[in-house]
Amino acid sequence: MTGGWKISDFAAMIAVLGVVALVGLSDNERTIRRNLDAGYATSAMITGAHEQRRFPLTFDGLRPRLLDQVHSLDLTWRGPDGTERTRQKVPVSDQYLAPLMVGDKVRLVRVPIKVVDEQEAVPTIVPDADARLNYMNGFATWVRYGAAIAAFIFVVSFGTRWWQRNRGVLAGAGPGLEPTAWHIPPRLTILTVVCLGMAGMMGYFSLRDGWATAAIRAHGSDTTAAITGLHATVGRDRTISYTIDLAWRDGSGAERHFGPTHISDAYAQRISAGGVLTARQTAIRYLEEDPSARPLIVADADERTKQDGIGQAMTAVLAVAGIALAAITVWRSRRA
Known part of the structure; x- marks a missing residue:
């Protein structure tokens, strides 16, 4: 088969994205726990809000950071030395955000935070820490399973293609033998598996x-x-x-x-x-x-x-x- 995406290509991409997501989740969890253990307590003013469903990634300077929640807040606070500090897109759980909503707007109020005394530090909203940690732990479990399944599919698909190529070489040496291979549309196959899998899970x-x-x-x-x-x-x-x-x-x-x-x-x-x-x-x-x-x-x-x-x-x-x-x-x- 020439051209187009193969199932192994999709599986490899999903596995890589899963590993990247796990690294980002681990980094965010480490940040939260470090803020709670070693950060100083203060209050921050909400200056803005964001919704990131399609691109859950932001950059603090050149450093990428995974946004582990659908919504995030822009915060401004003063450090121990009295200087004003800001951080955009601090993730916030839906449970914590809901009482702050008035219609489709977020109230610009002060929230309690803890943050380490570093220039590029990302603060943690203290009352929201447990909800975020619980969500990340649950989400990380699903990502691990998904990445493992994708890696397994990649290994099986790649191994099958390798076996078919070798079998074709050997079969080509014999008269009248022609290797048989099937082209299965990868996108349709993935959509089929997703729909049937979700139907089975929801049905149960x-x-x-x-x-x-x-x-x-x-x-x-x-x-x-x-x-x-x-x-x-x-x-x-x-x-x-x-x-x-x-x-x-x-x-x-x-x-x-x-x-x-x-x-x-x-x-x-x-x-x-x-x-x-x-x-x-x-x-x-x-x-x-x-x-x-x-x-x-x-x-x-x-x-x-x-x-x-x-x-x-x-x-x-x-x-x-x-x-x-x-x-x-x-x-x-x-x-x-």
Whole structure:
């Protein structure tokens, strides 16, 4: 096959990008922990905000820096010597950013930071440190798996091509023997695998959640749970979605925790004001026999039904798209 991208080329590119992302995540984690351990505490003024979905990279002088969050803030503060210092594009989690939003604008307020006393230092917003670290740890796990799978695909694809070339040389020495190879469209193959993989993953969680909901409605136990946390996340369209953390005791007296679990905007407004919880308890139904099952918030049960329906619909759409792409991939595959 001549020209075009091969599957091994895509796999190699994804593996390299994965390694680069892991290096950037490790550097950001080290920066956060160093600021928290050795930095001085002060407050910084927000002077601007950014959204970086397509190019999560910035430069501090000549040094590249990975932006591990979708949103970032420009900050200005004074160092120990009284000089004013600034840093653009300091990553911030959606949970921390949401209460700072007024419509689609960010309030220009002061936030607590810790930062080491260095000219090119990137500050850490202290209340947001745990959320960023947790996100980076989870994201790094997915990147490791993705890079490992891409590297495996590269090795298999490259090894297969090498074996076919050698087999073709040997076969060419014998009469009437012609090597057989298949050209499989790499872009269609990758899209097919992504769609079917996402459909399978979403289908598994959607079915499991749906079965748990049906069981809870049928024979779940009723109790009152403490609301231990409220989180807000800014979406792509600048809308804010809400989740809460719950804690309660089951029939045996053991303490259970679940969260974050999604709630509707209307229910979020009922239990909070200005991003601060005003209600500390809510009635729930849960499964005694399955501690991992997501409890049903009685006052927000309609939202649970809506979310289950959306999950099933998305699974069906991705499955149909994956099957259609698989059929097109097979049809467009040909002997080389």
